[in-house]
Amino acid sequence: MNTAATASPSELVLAERTAGGMGLITLNRPQALNALSLEMVRAITQVMRDWQHDASVKAVAIRGMGKVEGGFAPFGAFCAGGDIRFFHQAALAGDDALAAFFTEEYALNHLIHTYGKPYIAFMDGIVMGGGMGLSQGASLRVVTERSKMAMPETRIGLFPDVGGGYFLSRLPGHLGEYLALTGHVLKGDEAVAAGLADGAADVARLPALWQHLADTDWSDGQAVQRWLKAELQQPVQDRLAHLGEINHFFGLPSVAAIVSALEASDSAWARETAAELRTRSPLMLHVTLEQVRRARSMPLGDELRMERDLVHHCFHLRGAQTSETVEGIRALAVDKDHSPRWSPARIEDIGADEVQAYFASPWAAAQHPLAGLAN
Secondary structure (H helix, E strand, O other): OOEEEOOOOOOOEEEEEEOOOEEEEEEOOHHHOOOEOHHHHHHHHHHHHHHHOOOOOOEEEEEEEEEEOOEEEEEEOOEOOEOHHHHHHHHHHOOOHHHHHHHHHHHHHHHHHOOOOOEEEEEOOEEEOHHHHHHOOOOEEEEOOOOEEEOOHHHHOOOOOOOHHHHHHOOOOOHHHHHHHHOOOEEHHHHHHHOOOOEEOOHHHHHHHHHHHHHOOOOOHHHHHHHHHHHOEOOOOOOOOOHHHHHHHOOOOOHHHHHHHHHHOOOHHHHHHHHHHOOOOHHHHHHHHHHHHHHOOOOHHHHHHHHHHHHHHHHHOOOHHHOHHHHHHHHHHHOOOOOOOOOOOOHHHOOHHHHHHHHOOOOOHHHOOOOOOOO
């Protein structure tokens, strides 16, 4: 493979430019399932911007290093999301790096969606949260038989960010509401059926596909995309299970109505879904439903600005000590007691004013951290 390394400020992001016109990015934090740090966000952004207007780079592909017995492998985990332990520590310490992380991550998500040349995401293994932000704006999204894809933020008292409101709200019917509220994990073939991936490749084929991308002298970016798309498989099953029930229940007007109807149903799936929702942050379920439904009619730039407002409030509206997000991360990843103390504790106890407060921007339009993002 004839490649040249591209300068990167982080060993956690490996970048190389091939003689044939590919820009190749490898997330290199396998011990943490490639969870994103601010350092990684900045490194990816720098490389992407360097290549965006470089005519010698005709297309970009991104993958994640995985863990195997006794070491690491070039595939296996794409990205498990943001570094939530950092979120917890930074919030409690009042560290400005927390605000910088979200501003720069969302700007990177916008860059990916609007890149202007093919950007291909190999979504093998875990693809959650920030990993979805790195992949859903891709022009070609590749999954495998071991892909596990989700936006599980309500589990930690957050909402599906990184453009989650934008791409989930554009799924068919009310699938977006369902995935946003429950954090349900999709397998690779289910992700294709849902519209969150474009095709699948067997895990065993990934190294050869990547090598061909690197070794070929490409005429242009579209040739890259055409070749790889022709190599992908489409799943035999093109419809998600329970889609009729999902559209029925998750099209209801409020979280309380959704959960009440699920609990009243004779369907075992419905009752299990309601039980899952009862474990999530009641407040953030309400915020998330509002987010997805607002986002359905919003252009990308405005939607990301709304998310930046929301995430600011998640850590600051109540203060870090009483933040639902800080508490959710504590329970899941710090103390690991899996018993978050949500406040309010019940879905039925959330007032409309509490929800709407999250959507009031703390910044004037011209001073917004993402004011420069185009729609």
